[in-house]
Amino acid sequence: MYVREYQLKDATYLFNINKSCFSNPEPNIGLLEHIHKGQTWVCCTEKDDKPIGFLVSTYQNGAHVYNVAVDPEFRNKGIATSLFKEFHYFYREQHYAWLHVDTSNPAQKLYFDLGYRIKEIKYDYYGPGQDAYVMVKEF
Ligand SMILES: CC(C)(COP(=O)(O)OP(=O)(O)OC[C@H]1O[C@@H](n2cnc3c(N)ncnc32)[C@H](O)[C@@H]1OP(=O)(O)O)[C@@H](O)C(=O)NCCC(=O)NCCS
Numbered sequence: 429m430y431v432r433e434y435q436l437k438d439a440t441y442l443f444n445i446n447k448s449c450f451s452n453p454e455p456n457i458g459l460l461e462h463i464h465k466g467q468t469w470v471c472c473t474e475k476d477d478k479p480i481g482f483l484v485s486t487y488q489n490g491a492h493v494y495n496v497a498v499d500p501e502f503r504n505k506g507i508a509t510s511l512f513k514e515f516h517y518f519y520r521e522q523h524y525a526w527l528h529v530d531t532s533n534p535a536q537k538l539y540f541d542l543g544y545r546i547k548e549i550k551y552d553y554y555g556p557g558q559d560a561y562v563m564v565k566e567f
Pocket residue numbers: 449450481496497498499502503504505506507508509510528529530533534535536537538541
């Protein structure tokens with residue numbers, strides 16, 4: 429598996445990964461809009477260059493992780509960690525990186541391991557009773 433920059437031919441794979449990873453997935457059009465606005469990396473299989481995970485970033489008050497997801501079949505193999513490595517390197521001259529995460533999402537552990545800390549909580553960010561942490565990593 430290897431990480432490379434997003435290409436147009438990847439779009440359908442990303443839509444499918446997005447759908448399989450979230451109970452309330454971002455609509456394709458919204459995802460595409462952010463992909464074109466910022467910088468996106470995909471992790472692909474060696475055999476057929478097929479994306480199995482992605483990280484969409486934008487520049488918004490610092491380096492911002494807009495969306496990150498890995499095909500459930502390929503989790504816990506370090507794919508998200510590799511995608512974050514590219515993201516951190518690309519924005520290395522910024523002061524910090526940040527993201528939102530649902531307060532009940534176990535992905536927080538990954539973010540702590542990558543050096544992020546909780547900066548604040550946004551109540552009802554994802555809907556009534558669904559709060560988000562803003563997590564930040566200073567470079
Ligand atoms: C979060 C996500 C991208 C991590 O991808 P990944 O490739 O499996 O991550 P890595 O292999 O690099 O790292 C795995 C680490 O993340 C943690 N982790 C992430 N999601 C987890 C989950 N659902 N359950 C348990 N642990 C989880 C594990 O603790 C693991 O750490 P460990 O290796 O020390 O045990 C993936 O679980 C996913 O797509 N989740 C659904 C979408 C999502 O919630 N995205 C984040 C939105 S903020």
